[in-house]
Amino acid sequence: MQHEVMFAGFGGQGILMIGKILAHAALEEGREVAWIPSYGPEMRGGTAYCLVAISDRPIGSPIIKNPRHLVAMNRPSLEKFAAKVKPGGIILINSSLAPDKSGRPDVDELAVPVTDIAKDLGSVRAANIVALGAFVARSGIVSFESIQAAVKEEFAEKQKLIPLEMEALEKGRQAAAK
Amino acid sequence: MGKKILMKGNEAIGEAAIRAGCLNYFAYPITPQSEVAEYLSKRMPEVGGVFLQGESEVAVGYMLFGASAAGARVFTTSSSPGVSLMSEAISYIAGAQCPCVFVNIIRGGPGLGGILPSQGDYFQSVKGGGHGDYRMLVMAPASVQEAVEMMMMAFPLAEKYRNPVMILGDGLIGQMMEPVEFPDDLRTEPTDKDAWATNGMETRGSDKRNLVKSLYLDPEMLNNHNLHLKAKYDQMRREEVRYEPFNLDGDYRMLVISYGTMSRVCKTAVENLKAEGLEVGMIRPQTLFPFPEEEIREAAGKESCKSVISIEMSMGQMVEDVERCVRGRRPVTWYGKCGGEVPTPEEIMQVIKERIDG
DSSP states (O other): OOEEEEEEEETTSOHHHHHHHHHHHHHHTTOEEEEEEOOSOOOTTOEEEEEEEEESSOOOOOOOSSOSEEEEOSHHHHHHHGGGSOTTOEEEEETTTSOSOOSOTTSEEEEEOHHHHHHHHTOGGGHHHHHHHHHHHHHOSSOHHHHHHHHHHHTTTOGGGHHHHHHHHHHHHHHHHO | OOOOEEEEHHHHHHHHHHHTTOOEEEEOOOTTSHHHHHHHHHHHHHTTOEEEEOSSHHHHHHHHHHHHHTTOOOEEEEOHHHHHHHHHHHHHHHHTTOOOEEEEEEBOOSTTOOSSBOOTTHHHHHTTSSSSSOOOEEEOOSSHHHHHHHHHHHHHHHHHHTSOEEEEEEHHHHHOEEEEOOOGGGOOOOOOOTTTOOSOHHHHTOOOOOOOOOOOOSHHHHHHHHHHHHHHHHHHHHHOOOEEEESOSSOOSEEEEOOHHHHHHHHHHHHHHHHTTOOEEEEEESEEESOOHHHHHHHHTSTTOOEEEEEESSSSSHHHHHHHHHTTSSOEEEEEOOTTOOOOHHHHHHHHHHHTTO
16 A cells, blocks of 8 residues: 655645655655655745655655645645545645645644744744644554654754654654544 | 665756766756756765856856867756757767767756646757757656656767767656656766767867867758768667656556556556456557557557557647557557646546547
8 A cells, every 4th residue: 555645834834754754754664765855936925845754665656646634734725736636545734834624534643833832842943843743643544653763864964852752753743543 | 776865856957967977067947847957056066076157048058058069978958948059069069970878957948938748849858949951869757766867877878879868858857746767787987989079179188179069051961961861860769769657568458658647647547447348458658769669569450459549738739649659550649738738547547438439
């Protein structure tokens, strides 16, 4: 089974980074992965997205119009991409910056105020990691231990941030469980 | 083999060159391959290599010519409009028989076009973007791993033939991150260039002058020179053809020819069609020159095969070579899109179903 996850939001929200962390976690679990960024011209503050494909078999087409899951970090990305998600997939909405409804009754919808949660933790920049924690907990796409290890590796050169990022992952997991 | 790591195609290409023993990289930045320069600007000094940004692609082409004429292992990366500017130098390099490696991470054209994936530079690479009777050995990777392996093979091949080698990728190969292993067995030692390179008589302890040139005013000498070049290209045709056959064992009704990123989409389409009970065969050329001519001719001639289709992210370039191979024995058609619009597996499946019986 191939899973595709689209992460989308504003440039600067760490969208490409959480895609990379998920891909890395899946690679460490021995899965096949591909990380495909959007690299068209965008102005500062414009939309950024990336796609992560995870599979137990070599990944064929890296061109994916309809991902299985979507993590929408702001309103424009929810509006742009919600309709593309395959039925039965997960749509995770950052309800701090977007309406908490995707208008898709055929998906597993999860609204988490990841930006507010990150602010409460003391750094709005950790919002992407909160979202990643929530998405991984809900989807089980990789184990939570794998994602924790991948986050630690991503921040290996910024050791001071690791406790905050671990807390962010955990808050995401708790929010997804509610 | 080392551990699998996750790398962007562009960065992996830069690292592969270093692992292949190339410590000279001259370039001029252009999307979608600028990460190679970004990566090597940091990495080359770490390994004692040279990173140099030229003032233009025209200059970079001749910087490669000079370095390789002096016996250095050297490469550059660029994208379509940049490669057009380098094409004059590529012709001189081929004429003067210097080994250089060029990487083209194609973007949409013509002109400035766009920055998204395309395969519009097939003609430029395979039929000669520069003037005169020359060929490059052209390899087209379909994954980041394959881009690494082709990079590492490119240097010994360039030196074996004393000829430019091109790695032809598209924007997606450059931008995508995939797991990569750097193979140990593709590391190569520099070859002996004392017989021809202008590396200094003292360095090589010889009193014989070496001369690197592409000027032959005497018609007989130039004809002989061209015959010598042709002999090298013919040897490439005999020894360097690389391709991947896919689903050719069964009684396929159609044969798909596709390379690079496009071939991955086609492969998914072929797998999906097989699951639906429709057999389609496929050949993915890994070398575009030399082209897998015999292999395509043979596969197209199979009794069950009613038609052949060339699927490309261009308006129909490789299809001319496919037609040449099939020699009219089967109908050959083309399908493709440009500008960064990449056909989806569903779209390819639809096209194949419509044209399956010719």
